[in-house]
Each structure stands twice: as C-alpha cells, then as structure tokens.
Amino acid sequence: MPEHLRALVVIVVVASAVFFMARRPATDLIPLADFKRRRNLWFALTLVAFLAHSFWLYAAAATLILLVAQRREHNPLALFFMLLFLIPPATAAIPGFGVINYLFDINHQRLLTLCVLLPAALALRKQPGRVPLGRLLPDKLLLAGLALTSALALRETTVTDTLRQMLSLYIDVLLPYYVASRGVRELADFKDVLLAFVLVAFVLALLGVTEYVRHWLLYNAVLDALGLQWDLRGYLSRGGSLRASVTTGQAIVLGYVMAVAIGLFLFVQHFVRKPAHRYMGALLLAAGLFAPVSRGPWIGAVIIIVVFIALGRRAVPRLALLALAGVLSIPLLSVLPGGDKVLDLLPFIGKVEAENITYRERLLENSWIVIQRNPLFGSFDFRNTPEMQSMIQGEGIIDIVNTYVGLALRVGLVGLGLFMGFFVCILLGIRKGMRQVADKADPYHLLGRVLLATLVGILVTIFTVSSITVIPIVYWSIGGLSVAYIQMMRRRVVAVSAPATTASLQPR
Helix, strand or coil: CCHHHHHHHHHHHHHHHHHHHHHHHHCCCCCHHHHHHHHHHHHHHHHHHHHCCCHHHHHHHHHHHHHHHHHHCCCHHHHHHHHCCCCCCCCEEEECCCCCCEEEEECHHHHHHHHHHHHHHHHHHHCCCCCCCCCCHHHHHHHHHHHHHHHHHCCCCCHHHHHHHHHHHHHHHHHHHHHHHHHCCCHHHHHHHHHHHHHHHHHHHHHHHHHHHHCCCCCHHHHHHHCCCCCCCCCCEECCEECCCCCCCCHHHHHHHHHHHHHHHHHHHHHCCCHHHHHHHHHHHHHHHHCCCCHHHHHHHHHHHHHHHHCCCCHHHHHHHHHHHHHHHHHHHHHCCCHHHHHHHCCCCCCCCCHHHHHHHHHHHHHHHHHHHCCCCCCCCHHHCHHHHCCCCCCCCCCCCCHHHHHHHHHHHHHHHHHHHHHHHHHHHHHHHHCCCCCCCCHHHHHHHHHHHHHHHHHHHCCCCCCCCCHHHHHHHHHHHHHHHHHHHHHHHHHHHHHHHHHHHCCC
16 A cells, blocks of 8 residues: 555544544534534545645645635634645645746645635625724734835845745735634634634644654655655654654644644633543643654743733742742653653753754854844845855755744844734734733633733744744734734723713713
8 A cells, every 4th residue: 555545544543533532522612513514624635635646636626625615614714724734835836838937836725725715805805894904003014014025025036926925925924814813703703713723733733643653754655646846844853753743844833833722722621611621632732742842832832831821810829830840840750761851852951952052042143143234124145145154054054943033134124023013013902902801710811811822932932943834824823813802802892881881871
C-alpha cells in the first residue's frame, strides 16, 4: 500500500476517535447538526485530498464541495477554522496560459478563503448595520500597513508581481480579518467559532502525538501524491525525538497553533458540563503542545495562562500557586524517569540546542545594525548586507526567526509601527470592553480575558518565529475576532443605556 494511503488510514482512525470523544461536550455549546455537518465535511475533504492524486483535481472537487457547504453554513468563520488545517499549505502556481508566466499561487488555505470567506464578505457588505471597512481605527492601521507593504514591493519586483502580492494580501489578511470582525456579533457566534478552532486543534494534537511516537510525518506523502513541491517538509528532531508538524509544515507552527488553541479552550471549557471532558481536553492540548518540541510556543502558552489568571478573580493567590507548581516541578522532573530529557528541552534551562538562543541574540544585534541604515521603510536587499550574510546557517539560508525583525528589515519601523499599533489598539479596546462587566465570572468578561490573553501570547510567540505558513492567518483572524468583541461590547452599552434614557424622558 502506498505511504499516503497508509497515512490516510491512521489519520481517519485518529480523527474518528477525537470526534467521537468530542461529540457530547461539543453539543454543550452548539447544535449537534452543526457538529455533524462540519465533521463530515472534514472527513470528505480529507478523503478527496488523499485519493485525488492531483492537486488540480482536488482543487476542483473541493471548490464544488465548499461552495455547496457555505450556502448551508450560518457561521462561515467557524467552517473556515474547522477546515483551515486540513492539508499542508503547499502552493501551486495557476498558469497564465501564455499571457503571463502565472496568475498567482494557490493552496488549500487560499482555496478555502475564496470559497467560504469571500462569499461571506460579499454578503456582509450588503447587510444593514454593518460597520464599513475602514471606519474603525484597527481597520485604518491594517489598511495602511497593507498599502505600505504593496507600495514598497515595487522596489524589488515588477508591477505584475506587485499585483500578485496585493491579491495575496487581500486573500490571506483582509478577508479573514473582515469576516471575523464583522461576521461574529453575538456570544453564541463566539462559542461556535472558538469551539471549531479547538475541535480541529484536538485532531492536530492527537495526530501530532502520533507523529512524535511513530517518528512518521503523516502528511508528507500526500504532497507527493498531489504533485506538490514544498521546502517545509523535512524531518526535524530535537533531543533525539521527532518534532511533529502534522499539516502546519513546521514544528514551531504546530506549537503556535496549540498555544492559541489552549487560550481559546479557556473560554470553551467554561460551557462544558462534565469536568472529565474538560480535563481530557486540557490534557490532549498539552500533549499536542509538547509533541512539536518547540520552546517558543511553550513560552507563549505560559504567557497566555498567566495573563488569563491575572485578569480573573483571586489573581494573586492563583498566580502564586502557579509559580510554586512551576518551581516544584523542576526538582520533581529531575528524579522522574525521562525527566532529565524534558529538563534539557526547557528554554533557558536545558542544554539541548542552546545555540538556537545564541543565534536569535546575534540576529537581533546584526539586524539592528541593518535597520539603522534604512530605519523608516527598510530595504528589499537586506539579506545581502555583510551583517546578514554572516547569519547564514548550515542549510545555506538566513533564518529570520522573529516576525518583528522581519518586518523592520523589509518595511522599516513605519511598517512595524503600523503592525504593532494594530494589535495594541485592539488590546486596549478589549480591556475597555471588559471593564463594562463588573462580574469577572460573566461570560462576556471571560471572553475578553481569553481574547486578550491569547493575543498577548501570540505577540510573544511570533518574537521567536517568522510569519510562515498559517501563522499570519491565525493572528489576523484572532485580531478580527477581538475587534468583533469590542464592537459587541459597544452595542451592549448602547442597548443598556437606551432604555434608561427613554425612561428618564417619560413624564412623571
């Protein structure tokens, strides 16, 4: 049996087990019909991907299936999250048919965006009461950043290629942000969307553990079967263990997705009735976070949990208890079988691949020298500078393992400022919305805590990795959800104040 078909058997068995276990707790948040429809769609598209033996055949079949499915879907973003990590984001070029070299690159994620989010965005624009794009401050900062990136692209490439990049930015950035920020309006919508992300993260987690244990990257062979070439498909190990990646392409990206899922799970688990289901979900996500053996996402996950606790009730004693548990776990690991191996993997403590930390320190130092030469708008040839050439690794590449450094080098401090301003503005808006709810146990306050903590964790994690594969899609989508939360809280204030104002105008 071909390797990709053997992998398919494993994937179907693992996913079936996850969906079976998740069915009952999922119905605590959403109707069973929604769960079944999205689960069946996940299986159907997975089977098509593994049996098509051609990416173009898969793309044609998936387009038809998705266009039919989105007409029945009341929450397009939930469907988008459910299918976002279906297969790796390896790209194929749409041919130009002799007119130009090629139109643009397409992959599963872009196909999903065009088939699910684009129709949703067009429908949202026609609905009354929707805030137009560009009206809100985060909109302005995002659009300014995209315009700057597109304009600066002309320095290094042709007009045709710049248009391709603009189209890519529209698909990868603007559509997820717009649908997330305008299409999610009520608390029930948030439950639906966050649960979809967590559900698919459960599947990724157990598949990641399978890869880690079996030392087998399950989705590598399907790329060959589909005729796709992709650089991000090699086997990576750390401390003698395989670093799982599943459909994300890189171990650190899988860790990033798991960290985000842990943050969103803090909201979802609040509505799950049985404690056993909550504990099983938490353990599965923790195992999924460990399987990629990526230290940056570990730090991000800890930051998410710390910020979440700090914003809740009895924050000081709970943080003290968490710190005590962390301190006591170190000597405990040193005496447990295999504990020394885990300690060696920990950031700033362990000795395994400690040179990676040194590389990141050198990257910061050398990049700052290059940035100072073109501080405002960066440069397109920064990789050719002596400082960056000295960063070439054994693979012959310069790995910009820091999203902020990459932005500052490519689009300067102006572009970095717009990027940071977008997220800072959102964080402040979430905090303001949370203050409108006095009870910290209220679901609206809980949702704000989760979104704020998750965004902070994302901003910390991308300090350790460049924005590759699905990383930017996730943070733009979570940013859009956070804007939706801010708008929802503003509507609640208006709804609460309107009856009081009307009452005060009544004659006495």
